[in-house]
Amino acid sequence: MARIAESDLKQIAAALSTRVAGAGYVYNGDARFLANNAAPCGHFCNSLRGKGARKACKTFYQSLATTTEPAAITCPFGFHIFYIALDDVAGCPARIVVHSYCGPSESARLLLDRTGSAFARDERKRLTGGLSEMPKWSNDGSVVSVLRETYAAAVGQAHAIGEADFHRALEDYKDFVASFSHEALSPLQEIRTSLELAAKRLNTVDQDSHDSVVQAVGALDRVRIALEGMRLLFDPAKDLLSNQLIQVDVYTTIQDWCRIYKSKCDNRNLRVYYEPPRGPWSLRVVPQYFEVLISNLISNGIKYSFDARTYNDPGKIVFRFDSTHRSLTVVNFGVPIPREDIDSGALFELSHRSKTAGDRGRTGKGVGLYLVGLIAKLLNATISVQSEIMNPSGKEIFARNEFRISFR
Amino acid sequence: MPTGYKSGKLLFIDDEEGAVKPYIAHLRDEGFTNIVHMTNVATLNEVLQHAPDLVFLDIAGVGSTLDPKDEGLAILKYIKKQTPWTRVVILSGSQFRADKAPDLASADVCVTKASLNLAALVNLTEEQLKKALAPEYRNVRISSILLDNIDDLRIGWFSKWRLRRLVTEAMSHEGDPSFDWVGLAKKLTTILKTTEGALSIVKALGVFGHG
Numbered sequence: 001m002a003r004i005a006e007s008d009l010k011q012i013a014a015a016l017s018t019r020v021a022g023a024g025y026v027y028n029g030d031a032r033f034l035a036n037n038a039a040p041c042g043h044f045c046n047s048l049r050g051k052g053a054r055k056a057c058k059t060f061y062q063s064l065a066t067t068t069e070p071a072a073i074t075c076p077f078g079f080h081i082f083y084i085a086l087d088d089v090a091g092c093p094a095r096i097v098v099h100s101y102c103g104p105s106e107s108a109r110l111l112l113d114r115t116g117s118a119f120a121r122d123e124r125k126r127l128t129g130g131l132s133e134m135p136k137w138s139n140d141g142s143v144v145s146v147l148r149e150t151y152a153a154a155v156g157q158a159h160a161i162g163e164a165d166f167h168r169a170l171e172d173y174k175d176f177v178a179s180f181s182h183e184a185l186s187p188l189q190e191i192r193t194s195l196e197l198a199a200k201r202l203n204t205v206d207q208d209s210h211d212s213v214v215q216a217v218g219a220l221d222r223v224r225i226a227l228e229g230m231r232l233l234f235d236p237a238k239d240l241l242s243n244q245l246i247q248v249d250v251y252t253t254i255q256d257w258c259r260i261y262k263s264k265c266d267n268r269n270l271r272v273y274y275e276p277p278r279g280p281w282s283l284r285v286v287p288q289y290f291e292v293l294i295s296n297l298i299s300n301g302i303k304y305s306f307d308a309r310t311y312n313d314p315g316k317i318v319f320r321f322d323s324t325h326r327s328l329t330v331v332n333f334g335v336p337i338p339r340e341d342i343d344s345g346a347l348f349e350l351s352h353r354s355k356t357a358g359d360r361g362r363t364g365k366g367v368g369l370y371l372v373g374l375i376a377k378l379l380n381a382t383i384s385v386q387s388e389i390m391n392p393s394g395k396e397i398f399a400r401n402e403f404r405i406s407f408r
Numbered sequence: 409m410p411t412g413y414k415s416g417k418l419l420f421i422d423d424e425e426g427a428v429k430p431y432i433a434h435l436r437d438e439g440f441t442n443i444v445h446m447t448n449v450a451t452l453n454e455v456l457q458h459a460p461d462l463v464f465l466d467i468a469g470v471g472s473t474l475d476p477k478d479e480g481l482a483i484l485k486y487i488k489k490q491t492p493w494t495r496v497v498i499l500s501g502s503q504f505r506a507d508k509a510p511d512l513a514s515a516d517v518c519v520t521k522a523s524l525n526l527a528a529l530v531n532l533t534e535e536q537l538k539k540a541l542a543p544e545y546r547n548v549r550i551s552s553i554l555l556d557n558i559d560d561l562r563i564g565w566f567s568k569w570r571l572r573r574l575v576t577e578a579m580s581h582e583g584d585p586s587f588d589w590v591g592l593a594k595k596l597t598t599i600l601k602t603t604e605g606a607l608s609i610v611k612a613l614g615v616f617g618h619g
Contacts (some may be wrong), residue, residue, distance in 0.1 A: 185522040186427065186501045193430040196526050200434075224522055231503065238506050244518045246532065288523035 181227040181234075188227070192220040218260040225295050228288045229371050233350075240286060240378055248290055250281035250328065254319050257295050261302060269308035270315045281321040283407055285379055293375045296368040297403060301332040306398050327406040336399035337387035347385060348373030372403075381407045414438075416537040419460035420445045421483065422499065423469035427521060431464075434526045435533060449474060452486045461540040462533065463487060464499045465515075467508075481511045488514045493549050495540040497532065499524070543589035548582040551575035554596075567599050574599075 199213040251274070258265070258272045265272065283290070301317045308315030320329040341347045341354045351366040376383050386402040418440060422428045425447060432443050444458050449471045455463070465487075467480035475482035480498070487494050498504075498518040512518055516536060524532070539545040555575045558568050574595055581587040 182502060185520075186424070189501075189522045189524075190424075190426050190430070193434075193526060197430045197434055200437075200526070228522065235503065237503060239509070241504060241509055241512055241518055243513065243515055244504060246517060246519060246528075247535070248528075252527075286523075287528065288520055291523070 175235075181231040185224065185227050185231075188220060188224050192217060192224065195220065218256075221256075221260060221291075222295075225288075225291050229292045229296070229367070232289070232292065232371060232374060233367065236374060237378060244286050245284040246287060247282055248285050248287050249279060250283055250290075250321060251279035253291060253294055254298075257291070257298050260295075261298050264299070264302050265317070267309075268302065268305060268315065269311065270302060270305055270317055273316055273318045275318060275320040281323065283326065285407070289375045289378060293372050293405075296372050297330045300368050300372075301330055301401075304401065305332045305334040306396070325406065326408070327404055329402060329404045331400060331402045333390065333400055334398055335401075336389055336397060337385065337401055339387070342385045342387065348383070376405055379407060381405050413534065413537045413541055414440050415442055416440075416461040416541050417459060418443045418462050418464065418533065418537075419455070419458050420464045420499075421449060421455070421470050421480070422464070422466040423447050424466070424501075427501070428464070428499075430526075431524075431529055434529065438530050440533060440537075446470075448472075449483055452483065455483060455487060456490055460494060462495045462497065462536050464497050467498060467500045468502060478511070481508065484511065484515055492553050493540070493546055495536045497536060542585065544581065544583050544585050544587065547589050547592060548579050551578040555579070561600070563599065571596070571599050 195213055195217050199210060199217060202210055202213065254274070298317070305315050305317060315333060316331075318329075318331040320331070321327075322329070335356050337347065338354050338356060341352070346352050347354065348369050349366070350370040352370070353366050373383065382405070384404045384406075386404075387399045389397055389399045391397060418435065420428045420432060420443065422445070425445075428445060432445060435443060444460070446454070446458075447470075449455055450473060452474065465480050465484060470480045471483045472479050478485070480500075484496055484498070487496055495516045496514075498512060498515045499521055500518070501521050503520070504512055504518050516539075517532065519532070539549075552575070554571065558571055558575075561568065561571075563571070574592065578587075578589075578592055
C-alpha cells in the first residue's frame with residue numbers, strides 16, 4: 001500500500017481550512033476534530049430534547065477533547081458511543097473508521113434486574129441476539145447495523161420501562177441519532193471538499209500519493225452516505241420540495257460508487273457492466289438520497305452475488321439505464337430472493353431478513369433495501385423485483401436477481 | 409458554456425468559513441472570478457449592495473441578528489421581494505423540514521452541503537448563472553412577475569392588453585435564445601416608461617450577450 005509522504009501531507013493539511021484542520025488532529029489521525037468544533041457541539045447539545053441526553057452528549061464531546069480514548073454517551077436505554085477517525089492517515093491506508101460500542105445502560109440494567117421479569121429478559125435476548133451480554137468494539141464501519149442493533153435492544157427494554165417512558169425515550173433517541181448524523185456530516189463534508197480540492201491541485205506528487213488522497217475521499221463518501229442513511233432511518237423526510245430535485249448524472253454516480261466498492265467486487269471476482277456503456281444518463285433527484293439508494297443497491301448486489309473466485313470468468317453485476325422510460329435496472333447473479341418476499345413487499349421492510357439472507361455466510365441487516373424502498377417512495381419511483389433460478393438442478397443454486405426502479 | 413456567464417456575480421452567505429472556502433477556491437479555479445463571501449448579514453441592504461446574480465445562502469447562523477427565528481430564511485424572503493430575478497440556492501447543512509417548506513419554496517434550489525461535491529457545485533453554478541443571466545431565462549422570469557402585477561399598474565386598458573400579450577409571448581419562448589429579447593425589452597420600456605416602479609423591473613431585463 002502506498003504511503004503519503006510527510007511533505008505531501010503538509011500540503012493537504014494546509015489546504016484544509018483552519019476549522020477542519022482543527023488543527024492537525026485530522027492530520028494526526030486523531031478523532032478530536034469533532035470535539036474541537038465548538039459551534040456544532042453547542043448546537044448539537046441544545047438540539048436534544050432530554051436534559052440527560054444533553055448532559056451526556058456534552059460530557060461526550062468534552063471527554064473527546066481531552067483524551068484520545070473513546071468516550072461514551074449514556075442513552076436512555078443504551079450505552080452508545082461513536083467517534084469517527086481518519087485512521088492512520090500518515091501511514092496510509094487513509095481510511096475512515098467509525099468506532100462504535102453499544103450495550104445496556106446501567107439504569108436499564110437496574111430496571112431489568114429490579115423487575116426481574118423473565119419475559120423482559122427473554123425478549124431482550126431475543127431481540128438483541130445476546131448483544132447486551134457481549135459488549136464489544138466494532139470497527140467494521142457499519143454504522144447502520146450497529147444502530148439497528150441498539151434500536152432492537154431499546155425495543156426489547158421497552159417492555160421493562162413502560163410504554164409512556166419508552167416512547168418519550170425513543171423520541172429522544174431518534175432525536176439524538178438524527179442530530180448526531182447532522183453534526184457529524186458538516187465537518188465530514190468540509191474535510192471531503194478540502195481533500196477533493198487538494199487532490200485536484202496535487203499535481204507534483206506521485207500517482208500513489210494522489211490515489212491515496214482520492215481513496216480517502218472515497219472512504220469519506222462511505223461514511224457520509226452511511227450517515228445520510230442514518231438520518232433517513234431515524235428522521236425520515238415526509239415530503240420533498242420540488243426545488244430539492246436537481247439534475248444528477250446517473251452514470252457518474254454509479255461509476256463513483258462502483259469505484260468505492262471495487263475492492264469488495266475484486267474479493268468476489270465480480271465485474272460491473274454498464275448498458276449502454278456510456279452516458280448521458282441523467283435524472284432529477286435529491287442527490288444525497290440518490291447516492292444512498294445507489295450505494296445500497298451496489299452493496300446489496302455484491303453481498304448476494306456468488307463468489308466467482310474459483311471461476312475463470314468473473315461474475316457480473318449489470319447496471320442498465322433506459323432513458324426513454326427513465327428506469328434503472330440492477331442485475332446480479334447469486335442468492336435467490338424468495339417469491340413470497342417479493343410478492344408481499346416484505347423485502348423492503350425495516351429489519352426484514354429473507355430466509356435465504358443468511359445463506360453462504362452472508363449477513364443481511366434489513367436496512368439497505370428498506371432505505372432503497374423509502375427513497376424510491378420519496379422520489380415517486382416504483383420498484384419491481386424479479387428473481388429467476390438459473391440452475392435448478394445445480395448443487396449450489398443461484399438466481400438472476402433484477403431490481404428495476406422506474407422514476408417519474 | 410459561453411465564458412460570459414462566468415463573470416456573473418456570486419454571493420456566498422455562510423457563517424462557516426471553513427465550509428465554503430473550498431467551494432470558492434474551486435469555483436475560482438474553474439473561472440468564476442466574481443465571488444463575494446459574507447459570514448453574516450447585519451442589514452438586509454448589504455446583500456443587494458453587492459448586486460449578486462446568484463446567491464448561495466445558508467439558513468442557520470446567518471442573519472440571526474436580523475431575525476432570530478427565521479435567520480437565513482429572512483434574507484431569502486428579502487431578496488425574493490426586492491429582486492425576484494436574483495437566483496437563490498439554499499446551501500444548508502440541515503435537512504429541509506416540512507414546517508419551513510412554504511418559505512423554502514421560493515428558493516430556486518435547495519441543496520444540502522453534504523451532497524454537493526465539487527463537480528456538482530460547478531454544474532449547479534453554471535446552470536443557475538445561465539438562468540440568472542441568459543435573456544431567454546431571465547426575461548421570462550421578469551415577464552412572469554409583470555404578468556402577476558399587470559392589474560395593479562397605473563396604465564390604460566389598451567397598454568395593459570398589449571403588455572399582457574407581450575409577456576405571454578415572451579413566456580412561451582423560455583429557453584429560446586433566438587427570440588428577439590432586445591426588441592422585447594424596448595417594447596416593454598416604451599409601455600412602462602411613465603409607470604413608476606414598473607420601470608425598475610424592466611431595467612432588470614437581461615440583454616446579456618452570449619459571448
